[in-house]
Amino acid sequence: MDKQLVTNTIHEAGLDDFSQVTIRDIAKLSKQLENLSGEKFIHLEMGVPGLKPSEIGTEAEIEALKNNCAQTYPPNDGIPAIKQAASRFVKAFIDLDIDPLCCMPTTGSMQGTFAVFTTLKIARPEKDTVLFIHPGFPVQTTQCEVIGLKTLGIDIYNYRGEKLIQKLEETLKNGKINSIVYSNPNNPSWVCFTDEELKGIGELATKYDVIILEDLAYFAMDFRQDLSHPFQAPFQVSVGKYTENYIISISGSKAFSYAGQRIGVTCISNKLYHTKLKTIEERFQVSEFGAFMANRILYTLSSGVTHSTQYAMAAMMNAASDGKYNFLKDVKVYGERAKFMKEILLKNNFYLVYDNDLGKPLADGFYFTTQYPGMTAVELTKELMFYGVSVFPLNTMGSLQQGVRICTSFFHDNLRDAFAERISNFAKDHPIK
Amino acid sequence: MDKQLVTNTIHEAGLDDFSQVTIRDIAKLSKQLENLSGEKFIHLEMGVPGLKPSEIGTEAEIEALKNNCAQTYPPNDGIPAIKQAASRFVKAFIDLDIDPLCCMPTTGSMQGTFAVFTTLKIARPEKDTVLFIHPGFPVQTTQCEVIGLKTLGIDIYNYRGEKLIQKLEETLKNGKINSIVYSNPNNPSWVCFTDEELKGIGELATKYDVIILEDLAYFAMDFRQDLSHPFQAPFQVSVGKYTENYIISISGSKAFSYAGQRIGVTCISNKLYHTKLKTIEERFQVSEFGAFMANRILYTLSSGVTHSTQYAMAAMMNAASDGKYNFLKDVKVYGERAKFMKEILLKNNFYLVYDNDLGKPLADGFYFTTQYPGMTAVELTKELMFYGVSVFPLNTMGSLQQGVRICTSFFHDNLRDAFAERISNFAKDHPIK
Numbered sequence: 001m002d003k004q005l006v007t008n009t010i011h012e013a014g015l016d017d018f019s020q021v022t023i024r025d026i027a028k029l030s031k032q033l034e035n036l037s038g039e040k041f042i043h044l045e046m047g048v049p050g051l052k053p054s055e056i057g058t059e060a061e062i063e064a065l066k067n068n069c070a071q072t073y074p075p076n077d078g079i080p081a082i083k084q085a086a087s088r089f090v091k092a093f094i095d096l097d098i099d100p101l102c103c104m105p106t107t108g109s110m111q112g113t114f115a116v117f118t119t120l121k122i123a124r125p126e127k128d129t130v131l132f133i134h135p136g137f138p139v140q141t142t143q144c145e146v147i148g149l150k151t152l153g154i155d156i157y158n159y160r161g162e163k164l165i166q167k168l169e170e171t172l173k174n175g176k177i178n179s180i181v182y183s184n185p186n187n188p189s190w191v192c193f194t195d196e197e198l199k200g201i202g203e204l205a206t207k208y209d210v211i212i213l214e215d216l217a218y219f220a221m222d223f224r225q226d227l228s229h230p231f232q233a234p235f236q237v238s239v240g241k242y243t244e245n246y247i248i249s250i251s252g253s254k255a256f257s258y259a260g261q262r263i264g265v266t267c268i269s270n271k272l273y274h275t276k277l278k279t280i281e282e283r284f285q286v287s288e289f290g291a292f293m294a295n296r297i298l299y300t301l302s303s304g305v306t307h308s309t310q311y312a313m314a315a316m317m318n319a320a321s322d323g324k325y326n327f328l329k330d331v332k333v334y335g336e337r338a339k340f341m342k343e344i345l346l347k348n349n350f351y352l353v354y355d356n357d358l359g360k361p362l363a364d365g366f367y368f369t370t371q372y373p374g375m376t377a378v379e380l381t382k383e384l385m386f387y388g389v390s391v392f393p394l395n396t397m398g399s400l401q402q403g404v405r406i407c408t409s410f411f412h413d414n415l416r417d418a419f420a421e422r423i424s425n426f427a428k429d430h431p432i433k
Numbered sequence: 434m435d436k437q438l439v440t441n442t443i444h445e446a447g448l449d450d451f452s453q454v455t456i457r458d459i460a461k462l463s464k465q466l467e468n469l470s471g472e473k474f475i476h477l478e479m480g481v482p483g484l485k486p487s488e489i490g491t492e493a494e495i496e497a498l499k500n501n502c503a504q505t506y507p508p509n510d511g512i513p514a515i516k517q518a519a520s521r522f523v524k525a526f527i528d529l530d531i532d533p534l535c536c537m538p539t540t541g542s543m544q545g546t547f548a549v550f551t552t553l554k555i556a557r558p559e560k561d562t563v564l565f566i567h568p569g570f571p572v573q574t575t576q577c578e579v580i581g582l583k584t585l586g587i588d589i590y591n592y593r594g595e596k597l598i599q600k601l602e603e604t605l606k607n608g609k610i611n612s613i614v615y616s617n618p619n620n621p622s623w624v625c626f627t628d629e630e631l632k633g634i635g636e637l638a639t640k641y642d643v644i645i646l647e648d649l650a651y652f653a654m655d656f657r658q659d660l661s662h663p664f665q666a667p668f669q670v671s672v673g674k675y676t677e678n679y680i681i682s683i684s685g686s687k688a689f690s691y692a693g694q695r696i697g698v699t700c701i702s703n704k705l706y707h708t709k710l711k712t713i714e715e716r717f718q719v720s721e722f723g724a725f726m727a728n729r730i731l732y733t734l735s736s737g738v739t740h741s742t743q744y745a746m747a748a749m750m751n752a753a754s755d756g757k758y759n760f761l762k763d764v765k766v767y768g769e770r771a772k773f774m775k776e777i778l779l780k781n782n783f784y785l786v787y788d789n790d791l792g793k794p795l796a797d798g799f800y801f802t803t804q805y806p807g808m809t810a811v812e813l814t815k816e817l818m819f820y821g822v823s824v825f826p827l828n829t830m831g832s833l834q835q836g837v838r839i840c841t842s843f844f845h846d847n848l849r850d851a852f853a854e855r856i857s858n859f860a861k862d863h864p865i866k
Binding site: 143 | 576
């Protein structure tokens with residue numbers, strides 16, 4: 001890219017020091033530069049799925065619309081079809097038993113976590129803090145800020161295995177934590193917790209009476225194992241094997257490339273669903289945790305989820321559980337892209353930031369993290385702009401490490417040569433001291 | 434109905450005194466009685482539209498799905514098509530000028546009011562109370578309870594015209610009111626505010642710096658006038674003519690019979706949208722009221738609204754503004770039903786509770802309120818059960834009057850004779866003392 005043009009454009013956007021840059025700033029800046037220079041950027045900054053949505057979903061949705069599902073209000077906690085499909089899917093791919101009653105669709109996983117945090121805020125007033133295992137999705141922290149919950153974070157970079165459990169327990173001892181939140185595989189680092197780590201987390205949840213909110217947005221995308229066979233090991237690992245204090249969030253956005261329709265399911269453990277709480281009984285005339293979340297919180301948030309989209313999600317989940325729809329086959333391409341990009345980067349002096357699962361190499365998937373020696377995350381993000389590559393710095397995601405996030409979703413095969421060339425040029429221009 | 438059977442069923446449901454009855458209890462009870470007795474109830478308790486959804490909506494939605502709208506995230510504040518369509522619709526049918534930027538789709542009007550209340554809670558911490566003009570939709574009060582806002586209510590029964598404005602001003606003087614909420618036409622009473630009243634409310638909003646949240650769920654359903662001609666008087670009346678401190682909420686559920694897809698639009702006055710607030714700038718890195726609501730609140734609530742449904746709503750609004758789709762023609766049947774039912778009831782000793790707009794008879798529409806002499810609302814609700822008629826008592830809707838709400842949506846023509854007979858039998862069995 002033309003150096004002067006990039007410098008001027010960054011300056012004009014008021015982003016000279018880049019330290020407060022947001023993902024939208026980067027997207028906007030790179031598009032401006034494309035328009036001004038006529039050169040295409042390689043967009044690695046966004047976390048947006050790049051595949052065609054599942055036809056099983058759209059067909060089910062079209063049929064539901066033809067049957068006039070638009071007329072009648074959906075139930076607050078979901079139509080029976082999606083509740084049953086979610087319960088079955090959870091059994092098929094995680095090997096957990098959760099009753100249909102306890103599985104609820106939400107307007108995207110975003111609404112699911114908002115509902116969970118709101119429920120906790122009201123139902124557990126004595127515990128006012130959410131503990132995030134970082135790095136993570138920054139909007140969940142914003143949700144807590146909007147709702148009025150405090151947050152704490154632990155960066156897993158220095159804490160894996162037994163050290164993670166110890167560090168979590170130190171924090172839990174303050175008695176103020178109502179929940180622990182993480183995504184698995186992790187956005188942005190693609191770290192996957194081991195069964196041992198999940199066991200430790202689960203035991204802490206029981207011991208300290210906190211709820212684990214397990215965000216499975218990138219469901220079963222640990223491609224080191226084939227998790228695609230329903231009702232058959234190996235399964236997506238989950239804390240649900242080790243505690244009853246858990247809530248699982250499964251998104252249609254990434255697994256089924258269905259982000260546009262805003263659909264996810266929130267599955268509450270049977271025991272937690274039926275837990276009675278005095279804090280809500282008098283104020284809201286309902287006593288069970290799950291019923292409160294369904295009939296008060298989800299009701300007041302949007303009185304249920306778009307009717308037709310519930311049919312789509314039910315159909316996709318059922319087809320997957322039937323073994324008729326291998327959704328992981330579609331998204332496996334993300335892993336192949338990550339593998340290629342990592343090779344190019346490592347050949348050109350880059351290194352991986354979060355680079356192992358307790359000694360084992362990370363899986364290749366939707367995201368990974370990388371950095372160039374002798375630079376800060378912000379410097380690297382800005383410098384890569386000059387080579388027509390847009391990435392996202394980790395600092396806004398609760399990470400204490402210097403590094404950037406690479407998202408593979410828009411990295412189509414025809415970009416391979418350009419990527420290799422640009423990264424190689426970058427390395428030549430930035431010799432390691 | 435068999436007296437003993439009804440008494441036993443009510444007793445078994447633990448609802449002997451009926452004072453804490455909810456709408457769901459009544460729906461459940463009447464369905465149980467139908468199953469046990471084999472007799473059909475006349476269901477007048479629910480506020481659920483009973484018409485086929487607009488085909489313009491479903492067709493636009495199906496087309497959007499075929500074009501793979503399911504793949505990509507919708508913008509937080511709506512696709513351009515719906516923003517433009519809403520702005521144009523507001524001009525066509527209310528004669529208000531609101532920029533497309535300031536019109537945002539929400540997952541039902543329910544999400545719209547939740548978002549507004551949350552925005553107010555954070556942006557106006559010095560004013561912590563929402564003032565409801567009652568009777569009204571009880572779930573909006575629950576929303577405030579969930580969000581942590583205080584509420585106050587004024588029953589319009591004794592306060593119309595100048596008296597309403599005086600009463601509102603008395604309350605506003607406490608300095609704690611952040612907003613005034615009402616629906617127009619009113620659920621459940623079908624009271625419609627006059628232009629004079631709206632002028633008074635608007636002037637108070639400006640004087641006391643409070644926001645008017647005008648819920649137009651039953652858009653233009655004041656059938657005393659023909660409000661169906663776009664860009665042509667008479668228009669749906671609105672407080673937006675008299676203040677810039679307003680937010681309008683338009684639902685797809687009733688006007689377009691599109692409740693199942695959960696779509697509404699929230700339109701913020703241009704001036705309010707661009708109002709800068711210090712309270713949010715530091716905490717949320719955004720300073721304008723409307724931008725905060727769009728990019729922080731709506732983002733964290735569900736990251737936007739189901740993509741295909743936005744196309745549906747845009748198509749329906751545009752067709753209406755084009756004069757190609759007379760949505761009021763479809764829903765006019767509600768008014769005809771109300772007229773018939775009122776006649777039967779009045780012939781049989783019933784009276785209307787909320788019965789006039791400053792001397793003028795009320796319009797006939799989706800709801801009305803009625804009562805039988807010498808009974809409480811709860812007694813009447815319970816007694817009508819014995820005649821196979823289910824209604825909803827007003828006490829849960831913030832009304833201080835004895836009365837019940839009648840919803841006309843499921844009252845199909847083939848129920849006319851049965852209704853007349855049952856009401857006549859009721860009157861015979863309950864002679865006026």
